[in-house]
Amino acid sequence: MLRAMAAAARIDPKTIFTPEEWAPLSRRSSWKGLALLAHAWAVILAAGVMVVVWPITLPIAVVIIGGRQLGLSILMHDAAHGALHQDLKVNDWAGEWLTGGGLVRYRTYHLGHHRFAQQAEDPDLGLSAPFPITRLSLRRKIVRDLTGQTAFKQRFGDFIARLKARKAGEPILPIIAEEIRRKRRWLLGGVVITAIAAPFGAWWAWPVLWVLPQFTWFPMITRLRNIAEHACVGKDEPDPLRHARTTKAGLLARVTLAPYWVNYHCEHHMFMHVPCYQLPRAHRMLAKKGVLPGMLYEPGGYRAVLKLAAGKPG
Known part of the structure:
Protein backbone atom coordinates (compact mmCIF):
# COMPACT_ATOMS: atom_id res chain seq x y z
CA MET A 1 0.00 0.00 0.00
CA LEU A 2 1.43 3.35 -1.04
CA ARG A 3 2.05 5.91 1.67
CA ALA A 4 0.77 9.42 1.07
CA MET A 5 3.65 11.87 0.81
CA ALA A 6 3.51 14.48 3.56
CA ALA A 7 4.55 17.94 2.48
CA ALA A 8 6.77 19.99 4.76
CA ALA A 9 5.09 22.52 7.05
CA ARG A 10 4.91 26.03 5.63
CA ILE A 11 4.69 29.52 7.11
CA ASP A 12 2.00 31.99 6.15
CA PRO A 13 3.76 35.38 5.78
CA LYS A 14 0.62 37.11 7.03
CA THR A 15 1.21 35.61 10.48
CA ILE A 16 4.48 37.57 10.72
CA PHE A 17 4.20 40.61 8.46
CA THR A 18 1.53 43.19 7.94
CA PRO A 19 0.30 43.62 4.33
CA GLU A 20 2.27 46.89 4.16
CA GLU A 21 5.45 45.08 5.22
CA TRP A 22 4.95 42.04 3.02
CA ALA A 23 4.12 43.83 -0.25
CA PRO A 24 7.60 45.35 -0.85
CA LEU A 25 9.33 42.17 0.33
CA SER A 26 7.53 39.97 -2.19
CA ARG A 27 7.55 42.43 -5.10
CA ARG A 28 9.55 41.39 -8.18
CA SER A 29 11.58 44.12 -9.81
CA SER A 30 11.69 44.74 -13.55
CA TRP A 31 15.39 45.58 -13.42
CA LYS A 32 17.16 44.36 -10.24
CA GLY A 33 17.43 40.72 -11.33
CA LEU A 34 18.74 41.73 -14.75
CA ALA A 35 21.18 44.11 -13.07
CA LEU A 36 22.52 41.24 -10.96
CA LEU A 37 22.99 39.15 -14.11
CA ALA A 38 24.88 42.04 -15.70
CA HIS A 39 26.97 42.35 -12.54
CA ALA A 40 27.91 38.66 -12.59
CA TRP A 41 29.04 38.78 -16.21
CA ALA A 42 30.86 42.10 -15.70
CA VAL A 43 32.84 40.64 -12.79
CA ILE A 44 33.71 37.56 -14.87
CA LEU A 45 34.86 39.76 -17.75
CA ALA A 46 36.88 42.02 -15.44
CA ALA A 47 38.60 39.00 -13.88
CA GLY A 48 39.44 37.74 -17.37
CA VAL A 49 40.92 41.09 -18.34
CA MET A 50 42.94 41.06 -15.12
CA VAL A 51 44.53 37.75 -16.14
CA VAL A 52 45.33 39.05 -19.62
CA VAL A 53 47.11 42.06 -18.14
CA TRP A 54 48.66 40.26 -15.15
CA PRO A 55 48.84 36.49 -15.81
CA ILE A 56 50.14 35.90 -12.29
CA THR A 57 46.65 36.74 -10.98
CA LEU A 58 45.12 33.59 -12.51
CA PRO A 59 44.55 31.84 -9.13
CA ILE A 60 42.66 34.90 -7.88
CA ALA A 61 40.65 35.01 -11.10
CA VAL A 62 39.70 31.35 -10.73
CA VAL A 63 38.23 32.11 -7.30
CA ILE A 64 36.43 35.23 -8.52
CA ILE A 65 35.04 33.64 -11.68
CA GLY A 66 34.06 30.43 -9.90
CA GLY A 67 32.20 32.54 -7.35
CA ARG A 68 30.29 34.36 -10.08
CA GLN A 69 29.53 31.06 -11.83
CA LEU A 70 27.83 30.06 -8.59
CA GLY A 71 26.21 33.49 -8.65
CA LEU A 72 24.71 32.74 -12.06
CA SER A 73 23.37 29.47 -10.66
CA ILE A 74 21.80 31.40 -7.77
CA LEU A 75 20.12 33.78 -10.19
CA MET A 76 18.85 30.83 -12.23
CA HIS A 77 17.51 29.50 -8.94
CA ASP A 78 15.65 32.79 -8.47
CA ALA A 79 14.24 32.40 -11.98
CA ALA A 80 13.03 28.91 -11.06
CA HIS A 81 10.92 30.60 -8.37
CA GLY A 82 9.71 33.28 -10.80
CA ALA A 83 11.57 35.90 -8.77
CA LEU A 84 14.16 37.15 -11.28
CA HIS A 85 11.78 39.42 -13.20
CA GLN A 86 8.16 40.49 -12.82
CA ASP A 87 7.37 39.38 -16.38
CA LEU A 88 7.47 35.56 -16.31
CA LYS A 89 8.44 35.34 -19.99
CA VAL A 90 11.45 37.58 -19.39
CA ASN A 91 12.13 35.70 -16.15
CA ASP A 92 12.25 32.33 -17.91
CA TRP A 93 14.21 33.58 -20.93
CA ALA A 94 16.87 35.23 -18.76
CA GLY A 95 16.95 32.24 -16.41
CA GLU A 96 17.59 29.87 -19.31
CA TRP A 97 19.88 31.83 -21.60
CA LEU A 98 21.83 34.21 -19.36
CA THR A 99 22.76 31.88 -16.51
CA GLY A 100 23.94 28.62 -18.07
CA GLY A 101 20.62 26.90 -18.82
CA GLY A 102 18.68 23.95 -17.47
CA LEU A 103 15.90 26.05 -15.95
CA VAL A 104 12.92 23.81 -16.79
CA ARG A 105 14.42 20.64 -15.38
CA TYR A 106 15.83 22.43 -12.36
CA ARG A 107 12.51 24.11 -11.54
CA THR A 108 10.65 20.80 -11.40
CA TYR A 109 13.34 19.22 -9.26
CA HIS A 110 13.86 22.19 -6.97
CA LEU A 111 10.22 22.91 -6.23
CA GLY A 112 9.98 19.29 -5.09
CA HIS A 113 12.79 20.06 -2.67
CA HIS A 114 10.80 22.95 -1.23
CA ARG A 115 7.59 20.99 -1.02
CA PHE A 116 9.20 18.15 0.93
CA ALA A 117 12.10 20.00 2.61
CA GLN A 118 13.94 17.61 4.96
CA GLN A 119 11.19 15.01 4.57
CA ALA A 120 11.78 11.51 3.20
CA GLU A 121 10.61 12.58 -0.27
CA ASP A 122 12.98 15.56 -0.48
CA PRO A 123 15.08 15.00 -3.65
CA ASP A 124 17.97 16.85 -1.98
CA LEU A 125 17.91 14.83 1.21
CA GLY A 126 20.83 12.71 0.04
CA LEU A 127 23.04 15.82 0.05
CA SER A 128 22.53 16.43 3.77
CA ALA A 129 21.76 12.95 5.15
CA PRO A 130 25.40 11.76 5.44
CA PHE A 131 26.37 14.59 7.80
CA PRO A 132 28.10 14.84 10.16
CA ILE A 133 31.10 13.16 8.57
CA THR A 134 34.73 12.93 9.59
CA ARG A 135 37.25 15.65 8.79
CA LEU A 136 39.11 13.17 6.59
CA SER A 137 35.99 12.42 4.58
CA LEU A 138 35.30 16.13 4.07
CA ARG A 139 38.90 16.67 3.04
CA ARG A 140 38.64 13.90 0.43
CA LYS A 141 35.47 15.48 -0.99
CA ILE A 142 37.12 18.87 -1.27
CA VAL A 143 40.16 17.33 -2.98
CA ARG A 144 37.86 15.66 -5.53
CA ASP A 145 36.20 19.01 -6.12
CA LEU A 146 39.41 20.99 -6.58
CA THR A 147 40.99 18.37 -8.86
CA TRP A 210 35.74 29.42 -17.82
CA VAL A 211 36.32 25.67 -17.70
CA LEU A 212 39.10 25.77 -15.10
CA PRO A 213 37.01 27.65 -12.48
CA GLN A 214 33.96 25.57 -13.39
CA PHE A 215 35.87 22.34 -12.74
CA THR A 216 37.65 23.42 -9.55
CA TRP A 217 36.44 26.30 -7.40
CA PHE A 218 32.79 26.16 -8.49
CA PRO A 219 32.10 22.54 -7.40
CA MET A 220 33.87 23.10 -4.09
CA ILE A 221 31.90 26.19 -3.09
CA THR A 222 28.71 24.55 -4.34
CA ARG A 223 29.42 21.73 -1.90
CA LEU A 224 30.14 24.20 0.91
CA ARG A 225 26.91 26.01 0.13
CA ASN A 226 24.93 22.76 0.25
CA ILE A 227 26.56 21.84 3.55
CA ALA A 228 25.76 25.22 5.08
CA GLU A 229 22.15 25.11 3.93
CA HIS A 230 21.04 21.66 5.07
CA ALA A 231 23.81 19.59 6.68
CA CYS A 232 23.01 18.44 10.22
CA VAL A 233 19.39 19.54 9.85
CA GLY A 234 17.00 16.99 11.28
CA LYS A 235 15.19 14.64 8.91
CA ASP A 236 11.40 14.99 9.14
CA GLU A 237 11.95 18.28 10.95
CA PRO A 238 8.44 19.59 11.79
CA ASP A 239 9.43 23.21 12.44
CA PRO A 240 9.37 25.30 9.22
CA LEU A 241 11.80 27.73 10.86
CA ARG A 242 14.41 24.97 10.94
CA HIS A 243 14.20 23.32 7.51
CA ALA A 244 17.27 25.23 6.32
CA ARG A 245 20.14 27.20 7.81
CA THR A 246 21.06 30.83 7.38
CA THR A 247 24.79 31.44 7.73
CA LYS A 248 26.41 34.75 8.53
CA ALA A 249 28.66 35.79 5.65
CA GLY A 250 31.26 38.56 5.78
CA LEU A 251 32.57 40.46 2.78
CA LEU A 252 35.21 37.86 1.85
CA ALA A 253 32.67 35.01 2.03
CA ARG A 254 30.19 36.95 -0.13
CA VAL A 255 32.87 37.59 -2.75
CA THR A 256 34.25 34.06 -2.90
CA LEU A 257 31.56 31.54 -1.97
CA ALA A 258 28.22 33.12 -1.01
CA PRO A 259 27.14 35.46 -3.83
CA TYR A 260 23.84 37.26 -4.12
CA TRP A 261 22.63 36.60 -0.58
CA VAL A 262 22.54 32.82 -0.95
CA ASN A 263 23.52 32.54 2.72
CA TYR A 264 19.99 33.61 3.77
CA HIS A 265 18.66 30.15 3.12
CA CYS A 266 16.31 29.80 6.07
CA GLU A 267 14.52 32.97 4.97
CA HIS A 268 14.36 31.60 1.44
CA HIS A 269 12.67 28.41 2.60
CA MET A 270 10.26 30.39 4.73
CA PHE A 271 9.31 32.67 1.83
CA MET A 272 10.51 30.94 -1.32
CA HIS A 273 9.16 33.46 -3.83
CA VAL A 274 10.88 36.47 -2.25
CA PRO A 275 13.67 37.72 -4.59
CA CYS A 276 17.22 37.12 -3.37
CA TYR A 277 17.95 40.84 -3.04
CA GLN A 278 15.13 41.17 -0.49
CA LEU A 279 16.38 38.38 1.80
CA PRO A 280 18.70 40.60 3.92
CA ARG A 281 15.77 42.93 4.55
CA ALA A 282 13.58 39.97 5.49
CA HIS A 283 16.31 38.81 7.89
CA ARG A 284 16.45 42.20 9.62
CA MET A 285 12.67 42.38 9.91
CA LEU A 286 12.48 38.88 11.37
CA ALA A 287 15.14 39.84 13.92
CA LYS A 288 13.16 42.93 14.96
CA LYS A 289 10.02 40.84 15.34
CA GLY A 290 11.78 38.34 17.60
CA VAL A 291 11.56 35.44 15.10
CA LEU A 292 15.31 35.01 14.55
CA PRO A 293 16.06 33.10 17.81
CA GLY A 294 13.72 30.31 16.69
CA MET A 295 15.31 30.03 13.25
CA LEU A 296 18.26 27.85 12.29
CA TYR A 297 20.98 30.49 12.15
CA GLU A 298 24.77 30.15 12.36
CA PRO A 299 26.34 33.45 13.46
CA GLY A 300 29.81 31.90 13.36
CA GLY A 301 29.88 31.80 9.58
CA TYR A 302 30.91 29.05 7.18
CA ARG A 303 33.87 27.93 9.27
CA ALA A 304 31.54 27.11 12.16
CA VAL A 305 29.18 25.18 9.86
CA LEU A 306 32.05 23.14 8.43
CA LYS A 307 33.28 22.34 11.94
CA LEU A 308 29.80 21.07 12.78
CA ALA A 309 29.47 19.09 9.53
CA ALA A 310 32.90 17.45 9.99
CA GLY A 311 32.35 16.72 13.67
CA LYS A 312 32.05 12.93 13.44
CA PRO A 313 34.90 11.22 15.31
CA GLY A 314 37.26 9.22 13.17
Missing part, protein backbone atom coordinates in the same frame (compact mmCIF):
# COMPACT_ATOMS: atom_id res chain seq x y z
CA GLY A 148 38.05 18.31 -11.27
CA GLN A 149 36.82 14.80 -10.43
CA THR A 150 33.43 15.99 -9.16
CA ALA A 151 32.79 18.25 -12.14
CA PHE A 152 33.82 15.58 -14.63
CA LYS A 153 31.39 13.11 -13.09
CA GLN A 154 28.60 15.68 -13.09
CA ARG A 155 29.33 16.90 -16.61
CA PHE A 156 29.86 13.61 -18.37
CA GLY A 157 28.09 11.07 -16.19
CA ASP A 158 24.97 11.33 -18.36
CA PHE A 159 27.03 10.72 -21.51
CA ILE A 160 28.49 7.59 -19.95
CA ALA A 161 24.97 6.51 -18.93
CA ARG A 162 23.85 6.96 -22.53
CA LEU A 163 26.67 4.78 -23.82
CA LYS A 164 25.82 2.07 -21.31
CA ALA A 165 22.11 2.25 -22.18
CA ARG A 166 22.84 2.03 -25.90
CA LYS A 167 25.17 -0.92 -25.37
CA ALA A 168 22.52 -2.72 -23.31
CA GLY A 169 19.78 -1.89 -25.82
CA GLU A 170 17.85 0.15 -23.26
CA PRO A 171 15.91 3.31 -24.13
CA ILE A 172 17.56 6.61 -23.31
CA LEU A 173 15.64 8.43 -20.61
CA PRO A 174 14.36 11.92 -21.57
CA ILE A 175 16.21 13.42 -18.60
CA ILE A 176 19.49 12.01 -19.90
CA ALA A 177 18.75 13.22 -23.41
CA GLU A 178 18.10 16.73 -22.08
CA GLU A 179 21.38 16.77 -20.20
CA ILE A 180 23.23 15.62 -23.28
CA ARG A 181 21.72 18.49 -25.27
CA ARG A 182 22.91 20.88 -22.56
CA LYS A 183 26.44 19.49 -22.76
CA ARG A 184 26.43 19.86 -26.52
CA ARG A 185 25.41 23.50 -26.14
CA TRP A 186 28.16 23.98 -23.55
CA LEU A 187 30.78 22.46 -25.87
CA LEU A 188 29.48 24.36 -28.89
CA GLY A 189 29.67 27.61 -26.95
CA GLY A 190 33.25 26.83 -26.04
CA VAL A 191 34.16 26.09 -29.66
CA VAL A 192 32.60 29.36 -30.83
CA ILE A 193 34.34 31.42 -28.15
CA THR A 194 37.68 29.75 -28.89
CA ALA A 195 37.27 30.34 -32.63
CA ILE A 196 36.54 34.02 -32.07
CA ALA A 197 39.38 34.51 -29.59
CA ALA A 198 42.04 32.47 -31.44
CA PRO A 199 42.90 35.11 -34.09
CA PHE A 200 43.72 37.50 -31.24
CA GLY A 201 46.00 34.97 -29.56
CA ALA A 202 43.49 34.22 -26.81
CA TRP A 203 42.60 30.64 -27.80
CA TRP A 204 43.14 29.72 -24.15
CA ALA A 205 40.41 32.03 -22.80
CA TRP A 206 37.53 29.54 -22.61
CA PRO A 207 39.41 26.55 -21.16
CA VAL A 208 41.41 28.66 -18.70
CA LEU A 209 38.98 31.42 -17.72
Whole structure:
Protein backbone atom coordinates (compact mmCIF):
# COMPACT_ATOMS: atom_id res chain seq x y z
CA MET A 1 0.00 0.00 0.00
CA LEU A 2 1.43 3.35 -1.04
CA ARG A 3 2.05 5.91 1.67
CA ALA A 4 0.77 9.42 1.07
CA MET A 5 3.65 11.87 0.81
CA ALA A 6 3.51 14.48 3.56
CA ALA A 7 4.55 17.94 2.48
CA ALA A 8 6.77 19.99 4.76
CA ALA A 9 5.09 22.52 7.05
CA ARG A 10 4.91 26.03 5.63
CA ILE A 11 4.69 29.52 7.11
CA ASP A 12 2.00 31.99 6.15
CA PRO A 13 3.76 35.38 5.78
CA LYS A 14 0.62 37.11 7.03
CA THR A 15 1.21 35.61 10.48
CA ILE A 16 4.48 37.57 10.72
CA PHE A 17 4.20 40.61 8.46
CA THR A 18 1.53 43.19 7.94
CA PRO A 19 0.30 43.62 4.33
CA GLU A 20 2.27 46.89 4.16
CA GLU A 21 5.45 45.08 5.22
CA TRP A 22 4.95 42.04 3.02
CA ALA A 23 4.12 43.83 -0.25
CA PRO A 24 7.60 45.35 -0.85
CA LEU A 25 9.33 42.17 0.33
CA SER A 26 7.53 39.97 -2.19
CA ARG A 27 7.55 42.43 -5.10
CA ARG A 28 9.55 41.39 -8.18
CA SER A 29 11.58 44.12 -9.81
CA SER A 30 11.69 44.74 -13.55
CA TRP A 31 15.39 45.58 -13.42
CA LYS A 32 17.16 44.36 -10.24
CA GLY A 33 17.43 40.72 -11.33
CA LEU A 34 18.74 41.73 -14.75
CA ALA A 35 21.18 44.11 -13.07
CA LEU A 36 22.52 41.24 -10.96
CA LEU A 37 22.99 39.15 -14.11
CA ALA A 38 24.88 42.04 -15.70
CA HIS A 39 26.97 42.35 -12.54
CA ALA A 40 27.91 38.66 -12.59
CA TRP A 41 29.04 38.78 -16.21
CA ALA A 42 30.86 42.10 -15.70
CA VAL A 43 32.84 40.64 -12.79
CA ILE A 44 33.71 37.56 -14.87
CA LEU A 45 34.86 39.76 -17.75
CA ALA A 46 36.88 42.02 -15.44
CA ALA A 47 38.60 39.00 -13.88
CA GLY A 48 39.44 37.74 -17.37
CA VAL A 49 40.92 41.09 -18.34
CA MET A 50 42.94 41.06 -15.12
CA VAL A 51 44.53 37.75 -16.14
CA VAL A 52 45.33 39.05 -19.62
CA VAL A 53 47.11 42.06 -18.14
CA TRP A 54 48.66 40.26 -15.15
CA PRO A 55 48.84 36.49 -15.81
CA ILE A 56 50.14 35.90 -12.29
CA THR A 57 46.65 36.74 -10.98
CA LEU A 58 45.12 33.59 -12.51
CA PRO A 59 44.55 31.84 -9.13
CA ILE A 60 42.66 34.90 -7.88
CA ALA A 61 40.65 35.01 -11.10
CA VAL A 62 39.70 31.35 -10.73
CA VAL A 63 38.23 32.11 -7.30
CA ILE A 64 36.43 35.23 -8.52
CA ILE A 65 35.04 33.64 -11.68
CA GLY A 66 34.06 30.43 -9.90
CA GLY A 67 32.20 32.54 -7.35
CA ARG A 68 30.29 34.36 -10.08
CA GLN A 69 29.53 31.06 -11.83
CA LEU A 70 27.83 30.06 -8.59
CA GLY A 71 26.21 33.49 -8.65
CA LEU A 72 24.71 32.74 -12.06
CA SER A 73 23.37 29.47 -10.66
CA ILE A 74 21.80 31.40 -7.77
CA LEU A 75 20.12 33.78 -10.19
CA MET A 76 18.85 30.83 -12.23
CA HIS A 77 17.51 29.50 -8.94
CA ASP A 78 15.65 32.79 -8.47
CA ALA A 79 14.24 32.40 -11.98
CA ALA A 80 13.03 28.91 -11.06
CA HIS A 81 10.92 30.60 -8.37
CA GLY A 82 9.71 33.28 -10.80
CA ALA A 83 11.57 35.90 -8.77
CA LEU A 84 14.16 37.15 -11.28
CA HIS A 85 11.78 39.42 -13.20
CA GLN A 86 8.16 40.49 -12.82
CA ASP A 87 7.37 39.38 -16.38
CA LEU A 88 7.47 35.56 -16.31
CA LYS A 89 8.44 35.34 -19.99
CA VAL A 90 11.45 37.58 -19.39
CA ASN A 91 12.13 35.70 -16.15
CA ASP A 92 12.25 32.33 -17.91
CA TRP A 93 14.21 33.58 -20.93
CA ALA A 94 16.87 35.23 -18.76
CA GLY A 95 16.95 32.24 -16.41
CA GLU A 96 17.59 29.87 -19.31
CA TRP A 97 19.88 31.83 -21.60
CA LEU A 98 21.83 34.21 -19.36
CA THR A 99 22.76 31.88 -16.51
CA GLY A 100 23.94 28.62 -18.07
CA GLY A 101 20.62 26.90 -18.82
CA GLY A 102 18.68 23.95 -17.47
CA LEU A 103 15.90 26.05 -15.95
CA VAL A 104 12.92 23.81 -16.79
CA ARG A 105 14.42 20.64 -15.38
CA TYR A 106 15.83 22.43 -12.36
CA ARG A 107 12.51 24.11 -11.54
CA THR A 108 10.65 20.80 -11.40
CA TYR A 109 13.34 19.22 -9.26
CA HIS A 110 13.86 22.19 -6.97
CA LEU A 111 10.22 22.91 -6.23
CA GLY A 112 9.98 19.29 -5.09
CA HIS A 113 12.79 20.06 -2.67
CA HIS A 114 10.80 22.95 -1.23
CA ARG A 115 7.59 20.99 -1.02
CA PHE A 116 9.20 18.15 0.93
CA ALA A 117 12.10 20.00 2.61
CA GLN A 118 13.94 17.61 4.96
CA GLN A 119 11.19 15.01 4.57
CA ALA A 120 11.78 11.51 3.20
CA GLU A 121 10.61 12.58 -0.27
CA ASP A 122 12.98 15.56 -0.48
CA PRO A 123 15.08 15.00 -3.65
CA ASP A 124 17.97 16.85 -1.98
CA LEU A 125 17.91 14.83 1.21
CA GLY A 126 20.83 12.71 0.04
CA LEU A 127 23.04 15.82 0.05
CA SER A 128 22.53 16.43 3.77
CA ALA A 129 21.76 12.95 5.15
CA PRO A 130 25.40 11.76 5.44
CA PHE A 131 26.37 14.59 7.80
CA PRO A 132 28.10 14.84 10.16
CA ILE A 133 31.10 13.16 8.57
CA THR A 134 34.73 12.93 9.59
CA ARG A 135 37.25 15.65 8.79
CA LEU A 136 39.11 13.17 6.59
CA SER A 137 35.99 12.42 4.58
CA LEU A 138 35.30 16.13 4.07
CA ARG A 139 38.90 16.67 3.04
CA ARG A 140 38.64 13.90 0.43
CA LYS A 141 35.47 15.48 -0.99
CA ILE A 142 37.12 18.87 -1.27
CA VAL A 143 40.16 17.33 -2.98
CA ARG A 144 37.86 15.66 -5.53
CA ASP A 145 36.20 19.01 -6.12
CA LEU A 146 39.41 20.99 -6.58
CA THR A 147 40.99 18.37 -8.86
CA GLY A 148 38.05 18.31 -11.27
CA GLN A 149 36.82 14.80 -10.43
CA THR A 150 33.43 15.99 -9.16
CA ALA A 151 32.79 18.25 -12.14
CA PHE A 152 33.82 15.58 -14.63
CA LYS A 153 31.39 13.11 -13.09
CA GLN A 154 28.60 15.68 -13.09
CA ARG A 155 29.33 16.90 -16.61
CA PHE A 156 29.86 13.61 -18.37
CA GLY A 157 28.09 11.07 -16.19
CA ASP A 158 24.97 11.33 -18.36
CA PHE A 159 27.03 10.72 -21.51
CA ILE A 160 28.49 7.59 -19.95
CA ALA A 161 24.97 6.51 -18.93
CA ARG A 162 23.85 6.96 -22.53
CA LEU A 163 26.67 4.78 -23.82
CA LYS A 164 25.82 2.07 -21.31
CA ALA A 165 22.11 2.25 -22.18
CA ARG A 166 22.84 2.03 -25.90
CA LYS A 167 25.17 -0.92 -25.37
CA ALA A 168 22.52 -2.72 -23.31
CA GLY A 169 19.78 -1.89 -25.82
CA GLU A 170 17.85 0.15 -23.26
CA PRO A 171 15.91 3.31 -24.13
CA ILE A 172 17.56 6.61 -23.31
CA LEU A 173 15.64 8.43 -20.61
CA PRO A 174 14.36 11.92 -21.57
CA ILE A 175 16.21 13.42 -18.60
CA ILE A 176 19.49 12.01 -19.90
CA ALA A 177 18.75 13.22 -23.41
CA GLU A 178 18.10 16.73 -22.08
CA GLU A 179 21.38 16.77 -20.20
CA ILE A 180 23.23 15.62 -23.28
CA ARG A 181 21.72 18.49 -25.27
CA ARG A 182 22.91 20.88 -22.56
CA LYS A 183 26.44 19.49 -22.76
CA ARG A 184 26.43 19.86 -26.52
CA ARG A 185 25.41 23.50 -26.14
CA TRP A 186 28.16 23.98 -23.55
CA LEU A 187 30.78 22.46 -25.87
CA LEU A 188 29.48 24.36 -28.89
CA GLY A 189 29.67 27.61 -26.95
CA GLY A 190 33.25 26.83 -26.04
CA VAL A 191 34.16 26.09 -29.66
CA VAL A 192 32.60 29.36 -30.83
CA ILE A 193 34.34 31.42 -28.15
CA THR A 194 37.68 29.75 -28.89
CA ALA A 195 37.27 30.34 -32.63
CA ILE A 196 36.54 34.02 -32.07
CA ALA A 197 39.38 34.51 -29.59
CA ALA A 198 42.04 32.47 -31.44
CA PRO A 199 42.90 35.11 -34.09
CA PHE A 200 43.72 37.50 -31.24
CA GLY A 201 46.00 34.97 -29.56
CA ALA A 202 43.49 34.22 -26.81
CA TRP A 203 42.60 30.64 -27.80
CA TRP A 204 43.14 29.72 -24.15
CA ALA A 205 40.41 32.03 -22.80
CA TRP A 206 37.53 29.54 -22.61
CA PRO A 207 39.41 26.55 -21.16
CA VAL A 208 41.41 28.66 -18.70
CA LEU A 209 38.98 31.42 -17.72
CA TRP A 210 35.74 29.42 -17.82
CA VAL A 211 36.32 25.67 -17.70
CA LEU A 212 39.10 25.77 -15.10
CA PRO A 213 37.01 27.65 -12.48
CA GLN A 214 33.96 25.57 -13.39
CA PHE A 215 35.87 22.34 -12.74
CA THR A 216 37.65 23.42 -9.55
CA TRP A 217 36.44 26.30 -7.40
CA PHE A 218 32.79 26.16 -8.49
CA PRO A 219 32.10 22.54 -7.40
CA MET A 220 33.87 23.10 -4.09
CA ILE A 221 31.90 26.19 -3.09
CA THR A 222 28.71 24.55 -4.34
CA ARG A 223 29.42 21.73 -1.90
CA LEU A 224 30.14 24.20 0.91
CA ARG A 225 26.91 26.01 0.13
CA ASN A 226 24.93 22.76 0.25
CA ILE A 227 26.56 21.84 3.55
CA ALA A 228 25.76 25.22 5.08
CA GLU A 229 22.15 25.11 3.93
CA HIS A 230 21.04 21.66 5.07
CA ALA A 231 23.81 19.59 6.68
CA CYS A 232 23.01 18.44 10.22
CA VAL A 233 19.39 19.54 9.85
CA GLY A 234 17.00 16.99 11.28
CA LYS A 235 15.19 14.64 8.91
CA ASP A 236 11.40 14.99 9.14
CA GLU A 237 11.95 18.28 10.95
CA PRO A 238 8.44 19.59 11.79
CA ASP A 239 9.43 23.21 12.44
CA PRO A 240 9.37 25.30 9.22
CA LEU A 241 11.80 27.73 10.86
CA ARG A 242 14.41 24.97 10.94
CA HIS A 243 14.20 23.32 7.51
CA ALA A 244 17.27 25.23 6.32
CA ARG A 245 20.14 27.20 7.81
CA THR A 246 21.06 30.83 7.38
CA THR A 247 24.79 31.44 7.73
CA LYS A 248 26.41 34.75 8.53
CA ALA A 249 28.66 35.79 5.65
CA GLY A 250 31.26 38.56 5.78
CA LEU A 251 32.57 40.46 2.78
CA LEU A 252 35.21 37.86 1.85
CA ALA A 253 32.67 35.01 2.03
CA ARG A 254 30.19 36.95 -0.13
CA VAL A 255 32.87 37.59 -2.75
CA THR A 256 34.25 34.06 -2.90
CA LEU A 257 31.56 31.54 -1.97
CA ALA A 258 28.22 33.12 -1.01
CA PRO A 259 27.14 35.46 -3.83
CA TYR A 260 23.84 37.26 -4.12
CA TRP A 261 22.63 36.60 -0.58
CA VAL A 262 22.54 32.82 -0.95
CA ASN A 263 23.52 32.54 2.72
CA TYR A 264 19.99 33.61 3.77
CA HIS A 265 18.66 30.15 3.12
CA CYS A 266 16.31 29.80 6.07
CA GLU A 267 14.52 32.97 4.97
CA HIS A 268 14.36 31.60 1.44
CA HIS A 269 12.67 28.41 2.60
CA MET A 270 10.26 30.39 4.73
CA PHE A 271 9.31 32.67 1.83
CA MET A 272 10.51 30.94 -1.32
CA HIS A 273 9.16 33.46 -3.83
CA VAL A 274 10.88 36.47 -2.25
CA PRO A 275 13.67 37.72 -4.59
CA CYS A 276 17.22 37.12 -3.37
CA TYR A 277 17.95 40.84 -3.04
CA GLN A 278 15.13 41.17 -0.49
CA LEU A 279 16.38 38.38 1.80
CA PRO A 280 18.70 40.60 3.92
CA ARG A 281 15.77 42.93 4.55
CA ALA A 282 13.58 39.97 5.49
CA HIS A 283 16.31 38.81 7.89
CA ARG A 284 16.45 42.20 9.62
CA MET A 285 12.67 42.38 9.91
CA LEU A 286 12.48 38.88 11.37
CA ALA A 287 15.14 39.84 13.92
CA LYS A 288 13.16 42.93 14.96
CA LYS A 289 10.02 40.84 15.34
CA GLY A 290 11.78 38.34 17.60
CA VAL A 291 11.56 35.44 15.10
CA LEU A 292 15.31 35.01 14.55
CA PRO A 293 16.06 33.10 17.81
CA GLY A 294 13.72 30.31 16.69
CA MET A 295 15.31 30.03 13.25
CA LEU A 296 18.26 27.85 12.29
CA TYR A 297 20.98 30.49 12.15
CA GLU A 298 24.77 30.15 12.36
CA PRO A 299 26.34 33.45 13.46
CA GLY A 300 29.81 31.90 13.36
CA GLY A 301 29.88 31.80 9.58
CA TYR A 302 30.91 29.05 7.18
CA ARG A 303 33.87 27.93 9.27
CA ALA A 304 31.54 27.11 12.16
CA VAL A 305 29.18 25.18 9.86
CA LEU A 306 32.05 23.14 8.43
CA LYS A 307 33.28 22.34 11.94
CA LEU A 308 29.80 21.07 12.78
CA ALA A 309 29.47 19.09 9.53
CA ALA A 310 32.90 17.45 9.99
CA GLY A 311 32.35 16.72 13.67
CA LYS A 312 32.05 12.93 13.44
CA PRO A 313 34.90 11.22 15.31
CA GLY A 314 37.26 9.22 13.17
